[in-house]
Amino acid sequence: MNHVITIRNRRIAVDNPTLIQGCRNSDTITLDTDEEWDGKTITVYIGSEEYQVKATYDGTPMSIDIDFPTGYLPVMVKGETRDGTIYTEQVNHAFRVKAGKQ
Numbered sequence: 225m226n227h228v229i230t231i232r233n234r235r236i237a238v239d240n241p242t243l244i245q246g247c248r249n250s251d252t253i254t255l256d257t258d259e260e261w262d263g264k265t266i267t268v269y270i271g272s273e274e275y276q277v278k279a280t281y282d283g284t285p286m287s288i289d290i291d292f293p294t295g296y297l298p299v300m301v302k303g304e305t306r307d308g309t310i311y312t313e314q315v316n317h318a319f320r321v322k323a324g325k326q
Contacts, residue, residue, distance in 0.1 A: 227319075229268070230256045236299055236315045243290045243297075244324035249324055252285035255301070258259065261311065264303035269299050279294065292321045 228239045243251060255266065266281040275292045301320035303310045 225250065226252045226254055228254050228256055229301070229318075230250050231261065231301060231312055232258050234260070234310065234312045236301065236312050236318060238299070238315075238318050243288075243292070243317050243319050243321045243323050245290050245292065245294055246324045247290045249287060249289070251288050251290060253288055254285045255281050264305050264310070267302045267304075267309075269298075269300045269302070290321060290324075294321050294323050296320050 225240065230237045230239070253268065263324055265286055268279050270277045277288060279286050296317040297319040298314050298316045300314040303311040
């Protein structure tokens with residue numbers, strides 16, 4: 225299943241926020257950004273300090289394994305160039321992980 229993170233005016237929206245715990249090689253994330261992010265190296269942060277995935281987005285769907293505890297996951301995105309860095313707001317309840325593995 226693909227989950228699209230849309231970024232407009234540095235705000236995040238997720239089209240399908242439910243993740244099922246234990247899934248591997250089945251979920252992907254794609255970004256849909258506004259022009260402010262063009263030409264930037266984009267890094268996506270999902271989760272908190274103990275359980276965090278950090279990945280560089282290259283324009284293709286990113287695979288994500290759901291090795292998170294049940295509950296909500298924050299998401300934040302960073303864009304960098306030589307000229308500077310921008311961030312989205314952090315959305316604390318962007319994804320919800322539901323129990324799935326026994």
